[in-house]
Amino acid sequence: EKTLDSLLEEKIKKLTSCEDGCFSTVTKALSCTSIKASGRLASCPPGTAVTGCACGYGCGSWDIQNGNTCHCQCAVIDWVSARCCQLS
Amino acid sequence: EKTLDSLLEEKIKKLTSCEDGCFSTVTKALSCTSIKASGRLASCPPGTAVTGCACGYGCGSWDIQNGNTCHCQCAVIDWVSARCCQLS
Amino acid sequence: EKTLDSLLEEKIKKLTSCEDGCFSTVTKALSCTSIKASGRLASCPPGTAVTGCACGYGCGSWDIQNGNTCHCQCAVIDWVSARCCQLS
Numbered sequence: 384e385k386t387l388d389s390l391l392e393e394k395i396k397k398l399t400s401c402e403d404g405c406f407s408t409v410t411k412a413l414s415c416t417s418i419k420a421s422g423r424l425a426s427c428p429p430g431t432a433v434t435g436c437a438c439g440y441g442c443g444s445w446d447i448q449n450g451n452t453c454h455c456q457c458a459v460i461d462w463v464s465a466r467c468c469q470l471s
Numbered sequence: 472e473k474t475l476d477s478l479l480e481e482k483i484k485k486l487t488s489c490e491d492g493c494f495s496t497v498t499k500a501l502s503c504t505s506i507k508a509s510g511r512l513a514s515c516p517p518g519t520a521v522t523g524c525a526c527g528y529g530c531g532s533w534d535i536q537n538g539n540t541c542h543c544q545c546a547v548i549d550w551v552s553a554r555c556c557q558l559s
Numbered sequence: 560e561k562t563l564d565s566l567l568e569e570k571i572k573k574l575t576s577c578e579d580g581c582f583s584t585v586t587k588a589l590s591c592t593s594i595k596a597s598g599r600l601a602s603c604p605p606g607t608a609v610t611g612c613a614c615g616y617g618c619g620s621w622d623i624q625n626g627n628t629c630h631c632q633c634a635v636i637d638w639v640s641a642r643c644c645q646l647s
Contacts, residue, residue, distance in 0.1 A: 391479075391567075391570060392570075394479060394480075394483070395483055395570070395571055412606075412608075412645075412646065413501070413589070413607075413608045413644055413645055413646055414608055415608045415609060415610060415623075417622065417623050419622075430500075431501075432500075432501045432502055432503040432556060433503060433554070434503060434522035434523055434554055434556055434610035434611055434642075434644075435522055435523025435524075435554055435610055435611025435612075435642070436523075436525070436611075437531075437612070437619060437620055437621045437622065438619050438620060439620055440620065441529065441531065441617065441618045441619055441620045441632075441633045442529045442531070442619045442620070443525060443526050443529055443530045443531025443532070443533075443613075443617065443618070443619025444525055444526060444527055444528065444529045444530070444619070445525045445619075446505065446507075446525065446552060447503075447505050447554070456529075457529045464622060466522075466523070466609070466610055466611055466623070468501055468522075468556075468608060468610055468644075469500075469501055470500065470501055470558070470646070479567075482567060482568075482571070483571055501589070518588075519589075520588075520589045520590055520591045520644060521591060521642070522591060522610035522611055522642055522644055523610055523611025523612075523642055524611070524613070525619075529617065529619065530617045530619070531613060531614050531617055531618045531619025531620070531621075532613055532614060532615055532616065532617045532618070533613045534593065534595075534613065534640060535591075535593050535642070544617075545617045554610075554611070556589055556610075556644075557588075557589055558588065558589055558646070
């Protein structure tokens with residue numbers, strides 16, 4: 384049996400196109416951290432996106448592998464750092 | 472003529488500062504892709520933002536032109552890659 | 560004394576998990592700007608996140624200091640640029 388209360392809830396949810404919990408995904412800010420590794424490969428953790436990479440030996444040539452991994456391309460590389468960002 | 476129903480809709484929209492469709496813009500995640508090009512210029516597509524650039528020949532000197540284009544500055548450059556991100 | 564109107568407001572706020580102003584934080588897009596400086600350090604302004612850095616003399620080795628500052632590591636550096644992004 385529908386009460387006035389349940390009808391009201393239904394209406395609000397429909398109007399806001401949201402079910403319970405929808406509003407908890409409202410975004411507040413962008414936050415980023417660096418993941419550093421030895422060698423030429425560094426991966427960002429799940430839920431984050433790679434926005435850029437830094438490489439040892441002054442190298443500025445890199446690409447992204449598998450969507451989340453920084454790969455430094457220069458012949459000699461000792462470290463790599465991935466910049467990983469997410470909404471939080 | 473205003474009905475109880477239309478008055479309620481009005482109130483909900485006012486309280487949530489939203490018209491129809493507003494809630495569909497709620498953000499879920501950050502996603503990024505790379506756009507690679509020959510030469511020293513690579514542009515991010517409309518709706519995305521450049522978060523960083525990579526250049527051939529190990530070059531790490533770049534700047535952003537026209538808000539959406541990676542420009543590698545070193546004397547000799549064969550390729551350039553723009554990292555392009557958006558909310559999705 | 561509670562009116563029908565105030566009870567309704569209460570209900571809407573509770574259902575949407577929001578107090579006044581909450582919905583104004585709904586995110587529309589990612590936007591980025593570059594902050595360039597002389598020397599080897601460039602900081603992003605409050606409210607933005609560093610997504611990548613560029614350095615003079617072709618240098619691609621950098622790290623982030625204090626969460627918001629690009630630091631170019633090569634021995635000789637004349638300029639540095641921080642890529643600063645935010646939701647807007």
